[in-house]
Amino acid sequence: MKNKLVLIILTLSCLAFTFVDTSGLKILILNRLNEYTAEKYPEKIYIQTDKPYYTAGENIWFNAYLVNGVTHTKTNKSKVVYVELINEQDSIISDRRLYTDSINAPGDFKLPIDLKGGSYLLRAYTNYMRNQSNDFFFKKQIQIFAFNSGVNTDDFSDSSKIKESSASPDLGFYPEGGYLVSGINNKVAVKIKDADLNASPVIGYIEDSQGNKITDFKTMEFGLAYFNLNPEKGKEYRAIVNSGNEDIVFPLPDPLKDGYVMNTSSTEKDVVIKVTTNKPQGLKNTLLIGHQRGLAAFDYTQEKDLSSMLLKIPKENLIEGVLDIVFFNQSEQPVAERLLYIKKEEKELSVSVKKKTNAPISVRERVNLEIEVKDKFGKLIPSNLSLSVIDTELIKPNENAENIKTWLLLNSDLRGKIKSPNYFFQNGDNIKKKELLDLIMMTHGWRRFTWQEFSKNSMFQEFQPEDGIYINGITISANTPFKSKFSETKLTFRKDGFIQETQNTDENGSFSYGPYIFKDEIGVLLQAGEGLSSNNANYSDTNIKLAPPLEKPEISPQSKNVAFIQKNPSVEAYKQKAKKIVVTNFKFDKDREILDEVNIKTTRISKEELNEIERNKRTKHFTPSYRIIVDDMGMHGGADFMELIANVPGIRIGKTYKAETSQDVVVNLRGMEPRYFVDGIQVTLNDARSIPQANIDFIDIRNVGHASANYAFAAQGVIAIYTKQGRRGGGASKIINRKAGSISFQLDGFYNSREFYAPDYSFEDRNSAREDRRTTLYWNPKIRIEENANATISFYSSDDKGNFQIDIEGITDTGIPIHATAMLTVE
Template sequence: MNISFSQKPLIALSLLIAPFYFSQNKAEEALKKFEENYPQEKIHLLLSKKNYVAGENLWFTSFVFDGYSPSTISTNVFVELYDQNKKQISKKIYPVINGKGSGSITLPAELKEDVYYIRAYTTWMGNFSDDFNEILPITVYNPSSPEKLEINTSAPWTAAVFPESGTFIDGINTKLVVRLQSKGETPKNWNGFITEAQDSQKKLVTFKGFDQNTGSFNFTPVNGKKYQLTVEDDKGIKQTINLPEVASSGVNLQVQSQADAVKFTLKGKNINENVKYKIIGNINNQLVYKANVSNISDKVYSIPTNQLVNGILNLTVFDESENIVAQRLCFIQPQSLKIKQPSLKGVSLSLKPRDSNSFNINNDSSISNYLVSVTDNESENPENENSLLSTLWLTGDFTSKIYHPAQYFGENRNTDALDALLISEKWLRFNWQTIMSGNFPVIKYKPESYLSYKGRATKLGKPASEAEINLIFKMPDQGFNYNFVKTDKEGMFTLSGLVFEDTMDFSYQLNDEKAGKNSVQVYFQPAFSFLSLKTNLPSHNYILTQRNSTDTIPLEIQRSVTNKSSQNILKEKETVIEEVKIKAQKKDLTKKLNNELSSSLFRSINETVFDFVNENQNAQGYSNILQYLQGRVAGLQIQMQGGNYTATNRGGNMEFFLDEMRVDASQISNIPVSNIAMVKIIKGNFAGSFGGANGAVAIYTRRGGTKGKIIDTTLPSNLTEVKLRGYDKEIPFNNAIYDEESAKSVPEDKRSVLYWNPYLDSKSGESTIVQWYNNDDAKNFRVMIIGFDENNDLLYYNEVLK
């Protein structure tokens, strides 16, 4: 037997490479091409909580993986909400940075009680089957709905049998796995037995199920005999199915995944002794092991695991013609999951209502930020059913329904149950026959660099070929950013790598002094797009039944309804407080702006200031500023006479100033409102009027480059404004709910999520502090901490603090 290993940093194999000879290498070449050109992304959505009430906010953090590491392929995640009929309710786009993103969805208050679905995907994932999208059922309760949700315990279940490696051969003792499925819940307690079809009373083998998914047993079949499996649940419901036909010849692959090595044995019956076999092992579509076996025997072979990552190993046995004769999945080192743990220090907990709690995460310089969540442990943990670990290592790569997959990676995990589950699954990220025949996925969607837009410029109705265009972006909270682009022969250009929320305004001008006003038009369309859902929504474990007036609302839902009401009261209080703050802040900012722009000669105790930098004055709909001012200041009259505007104050003419220089009204009326920073109406005599007694209309244009300052007045006045759509804005989670003492007056606090921060910075050289406020009755707290270090090693903590 000759063995060789491939090497890649993600798997980090560095074992001895030995000579390997085989007549064909189509499988290896096809796998290498697939790995290099068609990486596979998967997503885990971690929700702020498990159950929701209509009208609540749902917060989530999205983890995007390329195999078993944070993905660097995609920089956007698309998140959509669907009802049972596959009708889309909302859609959002959020940025992904180093494989992580976050966002929120506001569940409409009018949603009826039902199961809804959140779909998450990247553009790159659109090149492959939608079955690998993250499609997550969520329960949304609404006590006012005529129907209520209940667990479906009466749905029928089915059983299927899977022999290890897919072969069931005469005289070879084989492990068989029984897999349960249902549109509702499968039984938790069940057992089974094997009989001959001709003698159903004599039990040859009996076994008990591991969990709601699988059970397993060993059996040696005899050629010519037919066998039946009978499965019975704890309600006495039975199902009888036939075992596969017993083959008279073939190869059986038997695998054991141990702590130090994956060990396997090939067993055969009635096979040509001159035929050679090839065994290929791949992890996440990457070749990590291959071997040439010249004769089938009971010899045990080993694949060392000390330099392998946790994950699924796909072992495939090929004959000399590269036909698949046996195949088996197993998990590498299920006994020892390679997960980092944080060190918590200075834990300070209080059971007093609305009191402060805190702990410190000991410094880890290799981790830049954490997701941290603190919930009342009385509420259901969203990670209990399908955790980040089970998505990363299991469900993200399979499309069948797996009940409570998080159990396979928890503290009390059953490694035999996980192994049985993998015997009943197939690796579907690729099909050997398909890629070996040269049929690979068609790439329709290229990886994007955050938000990208395609632009087309025309000049006098024709493509502005190889033209130079100046773009001036008004970046939210960042002032102005200047960009220069050059079009191609068709007048096309691309903007990429944009990161901004909501909308962004920008202006453009052809870099050509001879270009007349409005001679150039620029059109934009996004280079990214939401993709239609082509697969069916998965089944769930609930049914709707008629609601009665005597029905009791589940305690957790009662708490959510109560808390929603309390949060509305708190929101009203916060709104009033915020409005007062904003008004005071705006007043201060306007005063600062006035001081920056106007000289002492243009100050008066009898002045009215319009601030277009810090306040939205709703002036963009007016063709010029003088139209906007009409009727907004007592005593000021603006009229059109002989084609020119005039301004009077109680019958006396007022002067016009542009940046404190006297100008004609025509010069004022031609300035786009978007170029104006401030307008000051001064009544009566002032120093800058040089003796004028009736005051002035003083216009101040934008200059400079940061918010609160002004654009350079040398910018052309004929710039055309355009709006670009950016990322959806995430609703901020209020971790400092009781920093304002007045907030403590809300009647009841039944929050289940007490702290939520997807991006808590890890401070270099010091502990990272987590501080939250209690609700009214929490007795202990569930804390989740997730992060990745500089080597992409996972830190995962999901524990209860008491």
């Protein structure tokens, strides 16, 4: 795309455009853009769900699309996707770790029947995406209704009505390019903060500091408007808006005495850019750069001493999406920036869904569909798709809601979230939509990087892409001061036979096994020591410390906006039907049982309280006589297990009879020798002493008597050690057994996605008395269009008649996002 300009006209000087030898800044920026797109490109995730809202007890079926954030094709970095379901208290209630070697990964969440109703957040990311702010993670709000509560339809917006609010509007003013400049005509966008598609209009006017009215404005959809202003030197300006019985004053940004103004517009064929300045040196030695998602689109260096220039950029050299235009002054500083949305008027793709026969479809009848994705020449385009079929009598899809096209091309590249983004991608009133979308571009900024940081520093990547599951750690001397050491290691998988690998650590004792790709859970034995391949292996002087799992990314408090807009919502009918389906499924599945109604009260808790809850889960909620939380003691490095328990009331440490070394000690708890456990497994005192302090999360001391309630035959008391590696969560390993030179544990694999169930009436009794009332009639996350073959799918209708919406989302192999809908009628 770079340097493919066909026509650029300098109107004021009437000079033909020519490329010139550019400055060091231009070379630097183009090199950085090349580095960004070729090596350090971001990743994007989009998730399609089978429907927009759910009832407790149902399933959330989803498909995660993972792409290169620049080309929107398959990423060559990550193969591991994390998906989390987060409640209104910003706590993760369920998560999935998915593996994909293609472009998408299906998954699901089974919602507990006692789940509290509310607005939940679906969050998805890769480890590599953590190099940028969490704002770049994919996030989708989903409404979930409690199983045993009514539905308040006031929670749903009615898009046929304009919301009324007594609150004063919060207006922002955005001069085109960034600044008001005295003596130069400026276009200024107006935006009501957090306004949606149907925001109430606001009427106002602009006046100067002497009270002279200059112009007026009126906001449209999305709370957007604009006006033109040519500021005079030394004057200040303000906007006046009447709210109720009072006028609200909004100061406008102070005009600069001298500076640069960048005005842009878009014709059918060209992007037109006008740059004007009132600086004495004019535009000499300035630079204009344009890019789309980091791909260099054009660059131009002005060598003439002009006060204004006009450039035309042919659209045929641009791709659909956000164009970021940045102007650098003579000091190589970015002083003006403007976003434009490049919309290709010519329809590049068409998606069709056809029934194989024209015969009407009745209840419990087979439905055969053909799906095609074709270009403008009628050629099939290889694509990956996911499809859902939902009952539109109960679930009213919001035609303006987010989809894969609006996310990849629009929202994922902008600061702030555009509500109802698909409004701009539907036919009808195109002139107005073009104007509104341009105002959206003026009031949002490019968010992937800031030019000041981008042009100065190479982007550091702290978090690396994941291509599988790794087992990492270090080997440590079993004796004080427990320093890391070189060792031989052997890894054994214990599932469906034995698989072994060997590896020597580096000089720092570090080892890393992987990547491994497996589902569910697998048993692992890891050994370390000397001469492991011989008959006289020595494990006694070596301990193993597994690397702790990465902490979950921080969860930012979410705005609790309802995730969809409804016209005449029949939510109560949907909820009653969903409840009936859940009850029916339990009734016909002997492996399930209906849970009693549970009332749950949740409050925000501190990190310390959360950690204590996690500890109690590991100890099965039995209250210890005394608990040692190692990190709270401020001990580091060489602290010994014996030092940790030495000051516990009731514990006495002394020499054994005929002790020969400092290791020959005995521990008494209330006069008796206690039993020792590590992560629930009984060990010897020497085994317990071999665990480094840095490996221990906490220690529970259970006195004589009540200890036996939790540990069989331990009535003389218990000292229970809980290691950091033994903590569950986030795919962490579960320690089963530990002794000198070896450790065995269960390692969580990737989530094994369930298959969507729908009756197959070619095998099942079509006259079965069991009702079939699916709200999601069909879900298929793995539909493939080949270059020489379309896709065919088959499923059976349910007992419901009426209209069903077919929702298709996906992406072509060349990175073009796809969203299409069709209707299916059951008579």
